[in-house]
Amino acid sequence: MRDSSRSEVRYGERLTRAGQVGRSLVTSGLGIAWVTVFLLLPLLAILVISFLTVGEESPAEGPLTLENYKRFVGFGAFGFDPLYPLIIVRSLVLGAGTAGLCVMAALPLAFFVAGLPARHKNLALTLVIIPFWTNLLIRTYAWQILFAPGSFLANVAASWGLVGAGQALYPSMLAVYVGMVCDYLPFLVLPLYSSVEKIDWSLVEAAADLGADRWRTFWHAILPQVMPGLVAGIILVFIPATGQFVIPDLLGGGKVDMLGNLISRQFGASRDWPFGSAVAILGMTIVLVGLWVYARQARKGGGESII
Amino acid sequence: MRRVSLPLWVVAGLLYVFLYAPIVVVVMYSFNAAKYGGPWAGFTTEWYGKLLADGLKQHAAWNTVVLAVVSTVVATVIGTMLGYGLSRYWFPGKKLFSWMMYIPVVIPDIVMAVAMLMFFGLVREWTGLFELGMGTMIIAHITFQIPFVAIVVRSRLVGMDPAIEEAAHDLGATSWQVFWHVTFPQMLPGVLAGAMLAFTLSLDDFVVSFFTTGPGATTLPILIYASVKRGVTPDINALSTLIVLASVIGTIGVTLLQRRHQPTGG
Numbered sequence: 367m368r369d370s371s372r373s374e375v376r377y378g379e380r381l382t383r384a385g386q387v388g389r390s391l392v393t394s395g396l397g398i399a400w401v402t403v404f405l406l407l408p409l410l411a412i413l414v415i416s417f418l419t420v421g422e423e424s425p426a427e428g429p430l431t432l433e434n435y436k437r438f439v440g441f442g443a444f445g446f447d448p449l450y451p452l453i454i455v456r457s458l459v460l461g462a463g464t465a466g467l468c469v470m471a472a473l474p475l476a477f478f479v480a481g482l483p484a485r486h487k488n489l490a491l492t493l494v495i496i497p498f499w500t501n502l503l504i505r506t507y508a509w510q511i512l513f514a515p516g517s518f519l520a521n522v523a524a525s526w527g528l529v530g531a532g533q534a535l536y537p538s539m540l541a542v543y544v545g546m547v548c549d550y551l552p553f554l555v556l557p558l559y560s561s562v563e564k565i566d567w568s569l570v571e572a573a574a575d576l577g578a579d580r581w582r583t584f585w586h587a588i589l590p591q592v593m594p595g596l597v598a599g600i601i602l603v604f605i606p607a608t609g610q611f612v613i614p615d616l617l618g619g620g621k622v623d624m625l626g627n628l629i630s631r632q633f634g635a636s637r638d639w640p641f642g643s644a645v646a647i648l649g650m651t652i653v654l655v656g657l658w659v660y661a662r663q664a665r666k667g668g669g670e671s672i673i
Numbered sequence: 674m675r676r677v678s679l680p681l682w683v684v685a686g687l688l689y690v691f692l693y694a695p696i697v698v699v700v701m702y703s704f705n706a707a708k709y710g711g712p713w714a715g716f717t718t719e720w721y722g723k724l725l726a727d728g729l730k731q732h733a734a735w736n737t738v739v740l741a742v743v744s745t746v747v748a749t750v751i752g753t754m755l756g757y758g759l760s761r762y763w764f765p766g767k768k769l770f771s772w773m774m775y776i777p778v779v780i781p782d783i784v785m786a787v788a789m790l791m792f793f794g795l796v797r798e799w800t801g802l803f804e805l806g807m808g809t810m811i812i813a814h815i816t817f818q819i820p821f822v823a824i825v826v827r828s829r830l831v832g833m834d835p836a837i838e839e840a841a842h843d844l845g846a847t848s849w850q851v852f853w854h855v856t857f858p859q860m861l862p863g864v865l866a867g868a869m870l871a872f873t874l875s876l877d878d879f880v881v882s883f884f885t886t887g888p889g890a891t892t893l894p895i896l897i898y899a900s901v902k903r904g905v906t907p908d909i910n911a912l913s914t915l916i917v918l919a920s921v922i923g924t925i926g927v928t929l930l931q932r933r934h935q936p937t938g939g
Contacts (some may be wrong), residue, residue, distance in 0.1 A: 376761070377761065377835050377838045377839060377842070378835075378838050378839035378840070378841065378842030378843060378851070379848060381762070383763065386762040386763040386764065386922065387762070387763070387764045387765070389758070389762040390758050390762040390763070390764035390767075391764075392756030392758075393754045393755070393757050393761070393762065394754065394755045394756030394759055394762070394764070395758075396751050396754060396755075397674075397751045397752060397754060397755025397758070397819055397823060398770060400751060400815070400816065400819060400895060401770075401773070401774065401816065401819055401820065403791070404789065404812060404813070404815075404816040405776060405777070405785070405788075405789075405816050405817075406773060406776075407783075407792060408788035408789050408791065408792035409776070409784075409788050409791050410786075410793060411788065411791060411795060412784075412787065412788045415791065425794070449910060455905060463706050471688055471691075474681060474684045474685055475684075475685055475688050475924070477681065477683075478677055478681050478682070478684070478685035479685075481677040481681070481819055486930070488932070492924060492925065492928050493689060493692075493693075493852075494692070495924050495928070496696075496920065496921055496924050497692045497693070497696065499873060499877075499920045499923065499924050500696060500916075500917055500920045501876075501877055501879075501880055501893075501894060501897075501913075501916055501917075501920070502877065502879070502923075503897050503901075504695075504696075504699060504897065504913040504916060504917065505695045505696065505833050506695075507897070507905060507909075507913075508694075508695030508696065508698050508699045509695055510901070510905055511698050511702055511905060512694060512695065513698070516712060527687065548691060548692065548694075548695060551688070551691075551692060552692070601779075605780070605781055606781060606782065608729040608781060609780075609781020609782065609783050609784065610781075611880070612782060612879060612898065616901060616902075625781075626781065626783050629784070629787060630783060630787075633787050633791070633884065641789060642787060643787075643791070646783070646784045646787055646788070649781070649784070650780050650781065650784050653780070653781065654779065654780070657779070660756070664723060665814055666791075669835060
């Protein structure tokens with residue numbers, strides 16, 4: 367491996383290790399440099415700054431401290447305060463809840479599209495792709511109109527006694543969830559659909575022939591086959607949903623604070639870069655660890671993972 | 674394949690209504706004569722006329738297009754070279770870097786956004802470079818686009834049959850000839866798919882733009898966000914309707930293009 371004079375033939379060319387490195391520099395060099403300077407270095411910078419504190423004049427100064435992380439997990443200067451840990455939990459619940467609701471909605475939709483005759487299939491699929499490509503901000507603020515006082519939905523909710531007459535349905539947690547599921551549903555339908563298309567229906571028929579009821583057929587003969595698409599879709603939904611700050615901001619008002627809102631505030635009004643960095647680093651770590659655990663479980667369950 | 678049962682039709686129909694309700698309501702309200710939203714007060718095209726006279730919004734539209742085009746072109750060139758290099762040649766640390774490339778895919782965009790904002794701020798303090806504005810926003814977009822392009826291009830290259838390139842070499846073609854006449858035409862669909870992905874990511878992006886832009890460099894998503902924070906107005910609905918229209922045309926156009934090139938697949 368480390369012998370640079372050793373050569374191997376790849377794609378019809380004989381190249382030494384040194385030759386390969388040279389070719390890499392010419393082709394990948396610029397991309398590696400760009401990603402390193404503008405992505406990896408900045409991420410390294412927030413990691414370092416998360417261990418500093420705000421100075422009188424500089425945005426961050428030494429000495430190194432764990433203060434920001436302690437504050438984020440609840441142990442600030444004035445004893446234990448569950449405010450920030452609650453934000454972590456709420457964000458994770460929102461991410462997982464959104465993913466879960468999207469799965470429940472995506473399953474029927476994916477099977478519906480896949481079950482249509484070929485000439486209608488493309489239309490049904492395009493109808494899922496159009497919202498996918500329509501700006502998320504637009505689809506989010508539209509719920510402000512749909513949930514406004516006096517709107518059809520608000521009147522229905524008022525007639526059921528859920529809210530007072532003439533009141534809006536937002537800002538509220540319900541509005542945040544509705545907006546989230548509506549925005550992210552296509553992210554789950556598309557990968558799930560490509561898995562459903564590949565289902566071997568003879569396995570499903572075999573299960574039914576062998577006397578499995580509909581539920582057991584779904585659980586043992588269909589679900590394992592669509593697992594790859596389901597896993598990919600859940601990852602595509604869970605990550606952005608957990609870090610969202612626009613949807614909670616527009617539909618949750620000031621009532622619903624999430625990780626994304628907390629981070630963005632530190633880099634805006636509060637101007638506490640070190641604390642914001644600590645929140646970003648720890649939040650990101652929690653999301654990635656959660657995904658890793660989930661991907662391992664999913665792989666054990668028979669599905670493949672994209673990570 | 675099984676047939677679609679009636680209950681499934683009903684459930685799917687309701688889900689389509691759910692997906693399209695926000696889009697339909699924005700389009701509808703863009704023609705609503707009521708000044709402050711609220712119930713229907715008659716049909717008007719007044720808000721579109723207002724839009725035509727609004728230099729600020731047109732400037733934002735121009736910025737959005739420039740940002741998307743410039744960043745996509747640069748990221749496609751760099752990302753394609755990166756994807757090609759990664760699929761073909763070894764270098765020390767390649768495995769680690771290949772993992773790092775997935776960062777923009779797997780971390781929430783807000784983390785990337787604040788990391789770049791802070792990085793630009795720190796470098797600006799030392800060197801005076803990276804004044805926030807169009808330039809920093811373009812750099813930021815290129816940064817998250819490169820890995821997406823590289824990943825798409827690389828997966829296309831890895832799926833290709835090496836025997837074709839080997840045959841070209843055996844028949845006496847130089848490395849450059851092999852690349853230009855054999856490899857490149859085969860990887861082109863991957864390059865186009867990567868460019869399209871990069872373009873839509875840029876057009877749709879709000880979070881990264883919001884944190885890395887400066888005065889005078891407003892994009893449409895930023896403008897919509899700022900307006901909506903003050904309360905939805907009819908001219909924002911008109912603007913959004915035009916964006917939705919562009920998305921619909923884009924989606925249908927791409928779908929038709931894809932169908933022409935792959936007559937067998939969806």
